Amino acid sequence: MSAETAAGNPNTKALSDVGVSIWLDDLSRQRLESGSLAKLIESHHVVGVTTNPTIFESAVGSGDSYEGQLAELAAKGADAEQAVFEITTADVREACDVFAGVYAASEGVDGRVSIEVDPRLARNADATIKEAKRLYQAVDRENVMIKIPATVEGIEAIAAVLAEGISVNVTLVFSLERYRAVINAFMLGLEKAYAEGLDISKIHSVASFFVSRVDTEVDKRLELAAEEGKPGTEKLKSKAAIANARLAHQIASESFTSERWLLLADRGGRPQRLLLASTGTKDPSLSDTLYVTELAAAGVVNTMPEKTLNALADHGEVDGDTMTDTYVDSNRVLDGISAAGISYREVVDALEAEGLGKFEKSWEGLLATVDEGLKRNA
Template sequence: MTANKNTQALSDLGVSIWLDDLSRERLNSGSLAKLIETHNVVGVTTNPTIFESALKDGEAYEAQLTELAAAGADAERAVFDITTADVREACDVFAGVYAATDGVDGRVSIEVDPRLARDAAGTIAQARELYKAVDRENVLIKIPATVEGIEAIAAVTAEGISVNVTLVFSLERYRAVINAFMLGLEKAHSDGIDISKIHSVASFFVSRVDAEIDKRLELAAEEGKPGTEKLKSQAAVANARLAHQIAVETFSSERWQLLAERGGRPQRLLLASTGTKDPNLSDTLYVTELAGTDVVNTMPEKTLLALADHGVVEKDTLSETYVEANKVLDGISAAGISYRDVVDTLETEGLEKFEVSWKGLLGTIDDGLKRNS
């Protein structure tokens, strides 16, 4: 089956296309397998919101809910068993991609309980539990990039578990994420673990940055501050491009070269939240303007299909963009908008949204257990 020309063009540039969605229905229908063949999809990311939606809308979970109810499982146990089952099956769907790319792609992510985001020890414990339960080499355990999460990322990586670091918004925190990854690899190597088997991505969130900064730019314009209009919807792309600069520089450092000589694989920049939230923007903006070698773009299906239909992918739009990107962030600062306050707000809101989704997921599962008992 021939791949779509637009997704193929993006893949040819060096972007790994991952789907930001998973459900039992998608697995059972063969939809996921088809996207691998037709749209160059080489991985999947999940989060509590995705699973909440899947469980709320799908009937494919009824049989397992009946089994879990008969076994006396509570909602917490049922969520764990259902989500790890979906991720395990998705890992098997991607087994061929995983083998063909030497473990770089063919990855499926599953997130620790978001209520543990401020609990390093709890995150580490559940990361181990999820890794053991999925029992597939190509699983990535998602850990949020909170201050406590940074500690957990280093510890889990040191044990040989591959990690998807999520909810990264700021350049400063991204540097800390890379450092935690390297610390984990250094410890793993000193403990005799084969670090060539440890992979990682850092999920740098994009569209939410524009949503928050554009809102503040509108207020700045109302206050009569000049130059705000030209900055609208520029921040997210600029921020992601500067993250790319950090990745390029850090994974060319002497410290990294030592790890590479020992078999280390670089942590890849993953562009997340790439569906546009402003209807006035191009629905492929955060794909076509962030295309480059050795990055991952995880897209909701709507964005993936938009790319396939009319996305124009012609050149690398990440490299050699750093000077202009810095000018954009400088302009935002000059307009009186605090970058630190923006990224702190986004992290807090991101965690809150996932906690709400998690509670909704537990409620949906609890209703399902009662219905099937």
């Protein structure tokens, strides 16, 4: 089918018309310089960007777009830590400027660009708070969001950073229990900000609830359960991630109609939105748009790698709201997984540890790549 019409791609428009905000899970200097990011706003209804250490490791390690800045930083005697900070904040600042029009038109809801706190600080609340403030000041754009992992320690940092009037993207949320804690931290942050006299209508947040990795981990365990002769495992394959995300949507729907929230809303508060992350399909036997078309509802964000975004644009079939009124069946799926002897707690704990580990490894890789670039340009 034709990828675009005069009004942009019809499939991405259909998803946007449901009320889903489409964000791109990618950023690079080359993407900025080529104008491809700006083009996606018009052609694919992209209204925001998320980044993470893995994305930046790949960006800096590919091509020569960063050579000029690396040479300047080398001349100043910057070390790898300083250079990574300068490089990543520069990219995010420029992306924020690309989305300035979207930000203004949506009254701050969209047009957002996220940058993550050094993942090595994820178990240290005080260090995370300090680094979040530093990133916010360095980017110096209203539409930046600071990403903070939803570790136990991160929950404290999330509330504190929001209380400072800084918009936050809470990342690496896997469990429903932790998601409730994230929402509580968000409301607490707004309550503290309001008590300090801040305009809470300008404080925005999303909670990045990871999707595909849940199926990867659960399906691996379902295979073992099947080998042990436990019945009913086959029908549960590749069902956990969607069920988990749909139940997160139920939590959001209930939380942001509560008396506590309505009081904050009366004071100008904007609800924290559920952001669906890790929406690229990892199992080749599944539809490559599964975690997009089956998780559509008004008010949610779906941040997609470019491959998934292009798949949606090419052949995605959007069929309205596919989250609301699915909660009973979703609970049945998770109950069935538990009945197969798979511990939900073990799954989500393993995924959090794995996610942090991957980001820490990517951060170390980014530092090494930048260090090589500094030496090359010295």
